[in-house]
Structure formats: structure tokens, C-alpha cells
Amino acid sequence: MPDIVLYAAEVTLNGLMAGVLYALVALGFVLIFKASGIFNYAQGVLALFAALTLVGIQKGQVPFAHLLNAMTGKHYTNFPWEVPALVAILLAAGVMVVLAIIIEKLVLKHLVNQAPIILFMATIGMAYFLEGFGDVMWGSDIKTLDVGLPQGINETIDSVTYNMFGYGFFIDNLDIVAAVVAVLLVAALTVFSQYSKQGRALRAVADDHQAALSVGISLRFIWILVWSIAGFVALVAGIMWGSKSGVQFSLSLIALKALPVLMLGGFTSIPGAIVGGLIIGVGEKLFELLIGAPFLGGATENWFAYVLALVFLVFRPQGLFGEKIIERV
Amino acid sequence: MNDMSDGYVTADGRQIGGVIMEMKNITLRFGGVVAIKDISFDIRDGEIRAIIGPNGAGKSSMLNVISGFYIPTEGEVMFKGVKRGPMKPYQVARLGIARTFQNIALFDGMSVLDNIMTGRLTHMKSGLLAQAGWWWTGAAKEEDEHREKVEKIIDFLEIQNIRKTPVGRLPYGLKKRVELARALAAEPKLLLLDEPMAGMNVEEKEDMSRFILDVNDEFGTTIVLIEHDMGVVMDLSDRVVVMDYGKKIGDGTPDEVRNNQDVIDAYLGVAHD
Numbered sequence: 254m255p256d257i258v259l260y261a262a263e264v265t266l267n268g269l270m271a272g273v274l275y276a277l278v279a280l281g282f283v284l285i286f287k288a289s290g291i292f293n294y295a296q297g298v299l300a301l302f303a304a305l306t307l308v309g310i311q312k313g314q315v316p317f318a319h320l321l322n323a324m325t326g327k328h329y330t331n332f333p334w335e336v337p338a339l340v341a342i343l344l345a346a347g348v349m350v351v352l353a354i355i356i357e358k359l360v361l362k363h364l365v366n367q368a369p370i371i372l373f374m375a376t377i378g379m380a381y382f383l384e385g386f387g388d389v390m391w392g393s394d395i396k397t398l399d400v401g402l403p404q405g406i407n408e409t410i411d412s413v414t415y416n417m418f419g420y421g422f423f424i425d426n427l428d429i430v431a432a433v434v435a436v437l438l439v440a441a442l443t444v445f446s447q448y449s450k451q452g453r454a455l456r457a458v459a460d461d462h463q464a465a466l467s468v469g470i471s472l473r474f475i476w477i478l479v480w481s482i483a484g485f486v487a488l489v490a491g492i493m494w495g496s497k498s499g500v501q502f503s504l505s506l507i508a509l510k511a512l513p514v515l516m517l518g519g520f521t522s523i524p525g526a527i528v529g530g531l532i533i534g535v536g537e538k539l540f541e542l543l544i545g546a547p548f549l550g551g552a553t554e555n556w557f558a559y560v561l562a563l564v565f566l567v568f569r570p571q572g573l574f575g576e577k578i579i580e581r582v
Numbered sequence: 583m584n585d586m587s588d589g590y591v592t593a594d595g596r597q598i599g600g601v602i603m604e605m606k607n608i609t610l611r612f613g614g615v616v617a618i619k620d621i622s623f624d625i626r627d628g629e630i631r632a633i634i635g636p637n638g639a640g641k642s643s644m645l646n647v648i649s650g651f652y653i654p655t656e657g658e659v660m661f662k663g664v665k666r667g668p669m670k671p672y673q674v675a676r677l678g679i680a681r682t683f684q685n686i687a688l689f690d691g692m693s694v695l696d697n698i699m700t701g702r703l704t705h706m707k708s709g710l711l712a713q714a715g716w717w718w719t720g721a722a723k724e725e726d727e728h729r730e731k732v733e734k735i736i737d738f739l740e741i742q743n744i745r746k747t748p749v750g751r752l753p754y755g756l757k758k759r760v761e762l763a764r765a766l767a768a769e770p771k772l773l774l775l776d777e778p779m780a781g782m783n784v785e786e787k788e789d790m791s792r793f794i795l796d797v798n799d800e801f802g803t804t805i806v807l808i809e810h811d812m813g814v815v816m817d818l819s820d821r822v823v824v825m826d827y828g829k830k831i832g833d834g835t836p837d838e839v840r841n842n843q844d845v846i847d848a849y850l851g852v853a854h855d
Contacts, residue, residue, distance in 0.1 A: 448725075450706045457689050457700045464687030467649075468764065469675030469704040 256420070263422045264538045270428030272534020273435045274497075277490040278507050279514040279526040280438065281483045286520045287446075288459045288479040289361075291372040295380035297508020299349075299484060302387045304491030304500040306348050308398050309391040311341035316390045338400040342488070349484030350477075357476045365472070366462070384505065393502070398495035402430050431493045438489060439527055442482070446523070451478060513562035519575025528573060533558045589626060592820045593835070599627030602804060603648065603772065608657035610643055610828075617643040618654070619828040625772070630798050630805045632815045635825035636848060641808045642684065642776060644825065648806060649681050649774055650674035676704045680770035682761045684777045684808075690750035694741060694760050695732065697749055701767025702728040732767055738800070739763050739793060755786040759793070766797060773797070775807040779814055787811070791818055812849075816840065824848070 278300060285293040293299075309316065313332040321329055336344070360375050403426035415421035446452035458465045458475045465472065494504055510533075518529025537557040545553030565572065589598040603625040610618040618640045625631050625648075633641050646652040647659065650669045659666045661677065669677075680701070689697050706728060736742055739759050744752060749760060758778060765773055778794065779787045791814060797803050809815045815822060816836040824832035824839055826848040832839045839845055 449721075450703060450725075453692075453696060453700055454703055456692055456696070460689035460691050461687050463683070464689060465700075466671035467675060467681050467683070467687065468700045468768065469672045470700070471670070471672045 259418055259420045261539065261542060263420075263424075264542050265535050266422060266424055267428070268535035268538035269531055270424065270432055270534070271538065272531035273428070273432045273527070274490070274493055274530075275507075275510050275514045275533055276527045276530025277431070277435050277438070277486065277493060278511040279518065279530055280435075280442070280523065281486040281490065282508075282511055282515055283518075283520060283523055283526045284442070284483045284486060285479055287523075288455050288475065289372070290369050290459065291376060292369070292520075293483065294373065294376040294508075295383060296483065296487060296511070297505040298380040298383045298387070299352075299487035300491040300494065300507070301500070301502070301505040302352075302383050302491075303345060303349055303484065303488035304398060304495040304504060305387045305391040305396070307341055307345040307400070307488065307492065308396045308495070308500050310344050310348075311336050311338060311398075311400070312396075314391060319392060320389060342400065342492070345488055346485055349488055350481045353477050353480035353484055356480055357473060361476050361480075362473070380505075384502075395499050395501040396495075398492065398500050400492060400496065402427055402492075402496050404496070425497075427493070427496055434489060434493070435527065438486065439523055442486075443523055451475075455479060510558060513558035515572070516562040516565050517572055519572025522572070522574035525572055525574030533561065536561060589628075592629070596628070596799075596820075598629045598820065601625070602627045602662055604660040605647070606658040606660065608644075608647055608654045608659070610640075610647060610652060611655045616828050618647065618825075620657070621823075621825070621828075621830045622657075623823050623830065623833055625804060625806060626821075627804055628798070628802050629820040630794070630807065630818055632819035632822045633806065633808050633825060634810075634812070634815050634822060638827075639825040640828040641825055643828075644823075645681075645774055645776055645806070645808055648772075649679060675768065678768070678771035679774065680765035680768040680772075681774035682758070682765050682776060682778060684780060686754075686757050686761055688749045688757060688761055688764070691748060693746050693748055694752070694763075695736075695745050697760055698732050698735060698763045698767045699728065701764040702732060704768055731769075735763050735766050738796070739766075755782055755789075758782070758786075758790065762790075762793065762797075766801070766803075769801075770803060773803050773805045775805060777808055777810065779809060779811055787814060794818060 278297065281296045281299065282293060285291055285296070308314075313334045313336060315321065315329040315332060318329045321327070356379065360379065361372075364372055364375060405426055407424045407426050407429060410424045411421040446455060454465070454470045455475055455478065457468070457470060458472060462472060465475075490507075491500070491504065494507055498504075514526060514529040514533050516529075517532055518525030518527070537554045540557050541551065541553050545551055545557070588600055591597055601624045604622075605624070606622055608618055608621050609616070621644070633644055635641050643652060647654050649671075650659075650666070650673075651671055653668050689700065692700075706724060736745060739762065741756065741759055741763065744756060744760075749757060752760065762775070762778065765775075775794070779790050782790065794805060794807070795818065798805055807815075807819070809818075819836060821834060822832070822836055822839045823830060824842070824845045826844075831844040831848055832842040834842070
């Protein structure tokens with residue numbers, strides 16, 4: 254087989270894996286958009302905050318250490334313990350639930366029946382607040398996150414492909430784990446929203462507040478539920494990206510990569526987020542390999558996704574899987 | 583509390599029970615506007631009670647007071663002999679009061695079946711974790727039981743063939759019927775219908791009238807309805823409250839109301855001298 258085909262195949266596989274990571278972030282957006290029609294600008298920061306909290310808890314950091322030290326003149330940094338990864342993840346998930354309750358109480362509750370743009374502005378505010386709050390709480394230094402996920406090149410795939418084609422594929426173990434986790438997460442969320450009582454209530458709230466109230470759904474409960482789930486998805490995304498490239502401010506910027514994913518997949522479709530992520534992941538890597546690097550001077554990965562999203566906006570504004578807007582006259 | 587035995591017998595021979603809801607001197611103001619002015623009436627178990635009146639008479643406001651959506655500025659609402667305090671709309675639903683809306687509030691993106699299933703939410707017991715257990719915790723069995731009840735209602739309202747259709751695709755008359763189905767799925771003690779026949783053609787109106795009568799007959803549901811179409815109201819209801827400019831101008835059986843001079847004046851207009 255010619256080298257370029259093998260190389261393209263490897264790039265495609267890697268693109269799929271990267272796409273899964275984009276999809277994980279996009280998923281958080283879709284959840285909140287589906288349930289409340291809000292585009293949650295804070296989703297990326299939520300992932301950053303979740304990852305920061307996870308590292309903090311795991312390493313036994315004293316929250317607000319800088320603030321405390323400045324006020325008391327002492328030098329607290331860490332508690333004399335470390336928390337096992339699994340326990341730390343559960344605790345971090347708990348923190349995300351508490352955060353959801355606080356967001357509902359302080360922000361959403363006061364904005365019932367407001368135009369989506371108002372809620373969108375509120376999430377921008379939330380994003381900046383959380384960003385600063387995360388820094389104050391856990392410090393702004395770059396942290397390494399290790400919850401025991403396998404790292405490095407997968408040897409099995411390398412050797413198997415080498416024996417088959419005489420060319421070993423380099424696939425990162427972490428990417429494989431991320432792919433498996435994403436698939437499980439999507440399956441669980443789809444089942445939850447389609448078949449459970451709360452899932453049905455969630456879809457109902459997304460559709461019509463007044464009608465939802467009339468059948469006895471508490472908006473408050475549903476919003477806390479949705480933001481908790483979105484917080485949990487953010488935590489998962491934070492773990493994957495954090496393990497890959499360290500927990501730092503730039504983690505919140507991956508939210509920007511989720512935007513074209515959403516435009517492709519549709520803002521309201523959970524499977525759409527996955528497919529959109531995969532298309533962007535594969536598309537940008539293949540484009541770079543086949544067209545970008547040889548003809549356009551490279552670095553096309555930075556903008557390819559957005560251009561693709563623009564093209565989609567022109568021809569299919571609701572995305573691949575978004576709900577077609579039905580309007581009767 | 584009123585004696586539950588002090589009912590009456592309707593013209594068509596149905597036994598109506600005691601008072602289940604009593605509105606005592608209800609006044610509702612929005613700023614300087616008085617939407618409802620010192621109105622009292624009761625709703626008895628098993629009857630079809632209509633509220634009629636010209637446009638802007640305050641009928642919908644009244645229905646919203648009954649449903650707990652508005653809290654009256656003055657006066658009391660007694661439900662089953664107990665004074666009802668300020669409540670959240672979802673708490674009202676959990677009390678057993680279901681409603682439909684004048685301008686249809688359905689979940690357009692969901693199927694007919696899912697829409698009606700949301701009506702069962704107040705009866706579903708398994709919580710979030712139990713739902714995750716599904717077969718293990720019996721959540722699946724519970725879902726089946728609710729589904730069975732919903733299927734009965736679907737049969738009852740003759741909407742079997744559109745079970746899986748997204749509601750957004752349905753014509754107006756069917757949407758109204760689905761909304762009624764969703765309200766019925768809650769097995770309400772009190773069913774509030776806000777203009778159930780608004781915008782329907784004659785045939786659809788006849789269907790809807792038949793369903794309302796059947797619901798009352800079959801399930802013994804107490805129904806309060808607001809309607810413009812006088813003919814329909816007189817045929818359907820056991821007792822009628824007539825409102826005009828926020829005041830009650832008549833209350834009684836359709837025949838009594840029909841012969842009430844104030845009511846005739848309000849509807850036909852009268853020369854002021």
C-alpha cells in the first residue's frame with residue numbers, strides 16, 4: 254500500500270480521537286441548550302473549573318490558600334493528605350452539583366421568561382466570574398492532572414499495524430480511553446433523556462415553560478439537574494483534556510472549538526455533537542495533511558473547523574441533526 | 583366544611599356531590615386595573631361548571647385564580663374545605679388540578695405519547711437513582727403501568743393513529759385533543775378547560791363536547807370550563823357563572839342564566855338612559 258494512504262489512515266484515526274474530545278465539550282453545550290434554550294458561554298470555563306477542583310481535591314490543596322495566607326500571614330498550601338483519584342472525582346462531581354444549585358439560585362431564578370440573549374449575557378458573566386473564582390480558589394499555576402488514565406502510545410495497535418502494513422500507527426492510549434468514555438456518556442445521556450421520567454420532564458421544560466408547570470414539573474429542580482449534568486460532562490471533558498495537556502487557562506478555550514462542532518451537529522442533538530466532533534476532528538487533520546501542508550503553507554487546523562461551520566450555516570443552519578423548525582401558518 | 587352529601591341532581595339525572603372548591607369574595611387587581619371584583623361561587627364534586635362572559639370579563643383571570651397561577655388580592659380559595667395559601671404552579675398540579683390552555687401549550691418537539699406521558703409525572707414515584715436502576719428497582723414496571731393508563735386515555739380520545747407523531751405536525755383540533763389527553767393523564771380531581779373549543783369548526787366542536795361529557799361521565803371528573811360559544815356552554819354545563827366587567831352577574835343552571843335580565847343585557851347590550 255502506498256505510504257500516503259497508510260499515513261492518511263493513521264491521521265484519520267487520530268482525527269477521530271481528537272473529534273471525540275471536541276464532542277465531549279460540545280455535549281455540555283447541547284445539554285443546556287436543549288433544556289433551556291441557553292447557549293452556555295461558560296461551558297469551557299466550567300470544564301476548567303471542574304479540572305482545577307479535581308486536581309485541588311486530589312492533591313489536598315487548601316482552597317483559597319493565597320487569600321487565607323494574605324489575610325493571616327501564614328503559609329498554608331496543602332493538607333497533609335492526598336485523596337485517591339476515584340474519591341476525588343466523586344467529590345469534584347459533588348462540587349459541580351453545588352455549583353449548579355448556586356447558579357440556579359443566584360442567576361437563573363431571576364431570569365425566568367427573559368429573552369435568550371439576556372441569559373446568554375448572564376452566562377458570559379458567569380464565565381468571567383468562574384475563571385477568576387477558580388484562580389482564587391486553587392491558584393493560577395499550571396497543574397498536572399493524573400487520575401491514573403493510561404498515557405503514551407498504544408503498543409498493541411503499533412505492533413499489529415506494523416505487522417500488517419509494515420507501518421506502525423501511533424495512537425495515544427488516552428485518546429482511546431476518551432473515545433470509550435464519550436461513547437458511554439452519550440449512550441447514558443440518550444437513554445436518560447428518552448426513557449426516564451426526569452429526562453421527559455427535561456425535554457418538556459425545554460419545549461414550553463408554561464405547559465411544563467401545568468403538568469406539575471418544578472422548573473427549579475430541572476434546571477439544577479441540567480446544570481449538574483452539564484457540570485459533570487464538563488468534569489469528564491476537563492479530566493480528558495487536563496490529562497492530555499495539563500490543567501491551565503487555555504483549557505477554557507477548547508470551548509471555542511466546540512462551536513463549529515455544534516454548528517455541524519446541531520445545537521439540540523446529543524448524537525449530533527458526537528458526529529459533528531468526529532467530522533471536525535477528521536476533517537481538520539486530513540485537510541492539513543492533504544491540502545493544508547502541501548499547498549497552503551500549513552497551520553490550517555486552526556481555522557478549518559470554523560470555515561466548515563460557516564459553509565454549513567449557509568446550507569443547513571439547523572446542523573446535521575438539529576430539529577427542523579416546524580412552523581404552521 | 584360543607585356537608586359532602588348536600589348535592590343536587592342535574593337535569594339529566596346525575597347526582598352531584600358536595601362543594602370541592604369554594605371561591606370566597608375573590609378580588610384580583612393588577613395595579614389600578616380590577617380584573618375580578620368580589621366574586622364568590624362554588625364548584626361541586628362531579629359537575630361541569632362553566633364560566634362565561636363577554637370579552638374582557640375576567641374569565642381567564644378567574645380560571646388562573648382557580649388554578650393557583652394568580653393569587654387573589656383579596657378573598658380566599660377553599661379547596662376541599664381547606665384554605666389554599668400561595669402555591670407554586672407545579673404544587674397546584676400535584677394537588678390534582680389539571681388544565682388546558684386557550685392557546686394550546688403542548689411540547690411541540692415531543693411525540694403525542696410523550697406529551698401525554700408528561701401528564702403522569704405527578705404520579706411517578708421512582709426518583710433519579712431508582713430510574714437509573716430501571717429493571718432492578720422496578721422503574722421499568724412503573725413506566726409500564728403508567729403507559730397502560732395513558733394508552734387507555736389515548737383509546738378514549740380516539741387518537742391511537744397519531745400516537746408517535748410529533749405534536750408540532752398536528753392540526754389544531756387534534757392538538758386541542760392531545761392537550762385534553764395530557765390533562766386527563768394526571769387523573770385530576772378538578773379539570774380546568776380554557777376555551778376548549780376556540781377556533782374549532784362545527785364538527786370538531788361536537789367531538790370535543792362529546793369528549794368533555796364522556797370524561798365527566800366515565801371518570802367522574804369535575805370540570806370547570808370557559809367558553810365563548812353560548813350554545814355549547816348551555817348544552818354542556820350543569821351550572822354557569824356569568825361574568826361581566828370583573829363582576830358576577832349571574833349564577834345558576836343554564837335555564838336560569840338564560841332568563842336572567844342582567845345576563846341578557848350584558849350579551850345583547852342595553853340602552854343606557
